[in-house]
Structure formats: structure tokens, C-alpha cells
Amino acid sequence: MNTTTSNIEHVNHLMISEFSKTLEMFALNKTESQLFVTMFLNEEPMTLDEMKESLGKSKTAMSTASRTLLDYNLIERVFKKGARRDLYQAKKDLYEKFMKTYVNRWLEALDQQITSLETIRTELNQQDNREVNMSNKINEAIKFHRSLEDVFEQISKYDQ
Structure with a gap:
């Protein structure tokens, strides 16, 4: 891994950590907040497996958190031709x-x-x-x- 990739990952980790603290003030739990920030930073829609891999949490935790974020209308399911799994992305107008x-x-x-x-x-x-x-x-x-x-x-x- 080169220095640029390492720096980007470090900044990404800091963003998730700090931004999620703000979102917790909106009564989201830590996992929900971290998941939302991760999806917000990610340009592409994510599967539950990608969320799990990104946050190092269980697939069950990602499923539960994504359901909550869907209920709060903060993320949405999206369709991508050829995709066999559900995809989710953060909504615009944060x-x-x-x-x-x-x-x-x-x-x-x-x-x-x-x-x-x-x-x-x-x-x-x-x-x-x-x-x-x-x-x-x-x-x-x-x-x-x-x-x-x-x-x-x-x-x-x-x-x-």
C-alpha cells in the first residue's frame, strides 16, 4: 500500500469517526451513524457485504442499521442492472x-x-x-x- 492510499484511508477513517459523532446527536446509534457516513462518503451504492467489510461489523448489524436508516429516510435502495443483491446509498440533501x-x-x-x-x-x-x-x-x-x-x-x- 502506497503513502497516498494510506493517507486517504486515514482521512476516511477520521471522517467516519468524527462525522458519526455529530450524527449520534440525532439519536442514531454508533453503528447507524458510522454506516451512514460510510455510505455518504462512498460514491457507489453498497451491498450489505460491502458495508460489513468496510466497517468490520456483522452482516446482521449492517442489515439492522440499514433498516433503521431506511425507516428514517436517510438512505435508499437502488436498482443496478445485473446486481443480484440489494444495493443502498445515502440520500442527497444531507x-x-x-x-x-x-x-x-x-x-x-x-x-x-x-x-x-x-x-x-x-x-x-x-x-x-x-x-x-x-x-x-x-x-x-x-x-x-x-x-x-x-x-x-x-x-x-x-x-x-
Whole structure:
């Protein structure tokens, strides 16, 4: 292996390591993040075997991670004439894809939390001995979640 190839591999490894740390902040696990960066850096679509070879992980781990990335709409299956195995590639518009995925996940989680907190508040209000302090705390928590929801809805509208 010559020095140029060695340098390219070193830079590639550093990119995967550092970029994947950022992607982990988007609630992807380490394997999913590393796989996405690997696919993002690779010009050609990849098979599960190529992913496995590139990251040194099991084929099962690559299959699971690629399914998650597909679910989040960050990668896509592609067709290549003559290919017998499934091929995957990272989608373009990196910022847009991650922000939409991240914002939508936040909005879904916030909606669930608000619903749960409102249910707790309703149960508390139905009790004979109303606990005013607890009711105030629940209202404050709901207000907090609604504020977050407003922010993420504004971000969502901006991206459209």
C-alpha cells in the first residue's frame, strides 16, 4: 500500500469517526451513524457485504442499521442492472434529510408526552383532594412541552 492510499484511508477513517459523532446527536446509534457516513462518503451504492467489510461489523448489524436508516429516510435502495443483491446509498440533501427526520421525531415524541401529561392532569383533577402544587407542576410541564412543540413546528415549516 502506497503513502497516498494510506493517507486517504486515514482521512476516511477520521471522517467516519468524527462525522458519526455529530450524527449520534440525532439519536442514531454508533453503528447507524458510522454506516451512514460510510455510505455518504462512498460514491457507489453498497451491498450489505460491502458495508460489513468496510466497517468490520456483522452482516446482521449492517442489515439492522440499514433498516433503521431506511425507516428514517436517510438512505435508499437502488436498482443496478445485473446486481443480484440489494444495493443502498445515502440520500442527497444531507442537511434537509436529517433536519426533517429529527424534527419529525421530536414532534412525535412531544405529542406523546403532552397527551400523557394531559391524562395525568385529568386524573389529578378528578380526585377529591386536589393537590394544587402538583397541578401547577403538571401545567408547567405541559407548557414546556408545548413551547418545544412550537419551536419544532416553526423549524418544520421553514424546511418546507
